[in-house]
Amino acid sequence: MVDHTFQGNELVDQCFILAVANHYQHKNLATLVKAFAKIPAFFNQVKLVLVGQLPESLVGMRRDRCDDIRQLVKDLGLESRVYITGYISDRELAWYYHHAYLFAFPSLFEGFGMPPVEAMGMGLPVLTTRCTAIPEVTMQRAVYVENPLDVDEWRDLLTDMLNHRDQYLPDQLLIQTIRQTYDPVAIARQYLELF
Numbered sequence: 001m002v003d004h005t006f007q008g009n010e011l012v013d014q015c016f017i018l019a020v021a022n023h024y025q026h027k028n029l030a031t032l033v034k035a036f037a038k039i040p041a042f043f044n045q046v047k048l049v050l051v052g053q054l055p056e057s058l059v060g061m062r063r064d065r066c067d068d069i070r071q072l073v074k075d076l077g078l079e080s081r082v083y084i085t086g087y088i089s090d091r092e093l094a095w096y097y098h099h100a101y102l103f104a105f106p107s108l109f110e111g112f113g114m115p116p117v118e119a120m121g122m123g124l125p126v127l128t129t130r131c132t133a134i135p136e137v138t139m140q141r142a143v144y145v146e147n148p149l150d151v152d153e154w155r156d157l158l159t160d161m162l163n164h165r166d167q168y169l170p171d172q173l174l175i176q177t178i179r180q181t182y183d184p185v186a187i188a189r190q191y192l193e194l195f
Contacts, residue, residue, distance in 0.1 A: 008048045016047035018100035020115040023066050025053050028106035035154030037076040043162055049083045097122040102161050108148055113137050121178040125168035127157055141174055
């Protein structure tokens, strides 16, 4: 469960849902974990991988403003199914994006929201919220929950996406559009043109 160091071999042939977010409360990871706990039993081999800085690593953040996801995982008896990595390298993150089955991003507030963009650019089905900038940066092409705090809605959509993944895969045109739109060189050119 908790604080796994990167060991790709452990998950190579495993089906897993990936979430990338630091453990701030507004990232809403608790709702995702609770929903994951409620997906049907026939998905009990599916894992959940939570990548992102842990509360003790978040600079300037009071611990009472962070959810204790490790304790929640323990309370729900999910220690063997939920991997909490903490901060990882870009190389390790790329491995997780490349091997994930689905991507979930339950955030309640984003100024931009790069993780769902990265996931779509890697060809992953993305389940996220309609909060703040997320629909805009995902080009209205992810799957969105209507109520980001509704555990049952998350469970239902995760279950449907696990059952029918192919229906939710971004097409090649969308993947290419995402990659071109958010290419660092293209963004740098836009900034230069503004200045």
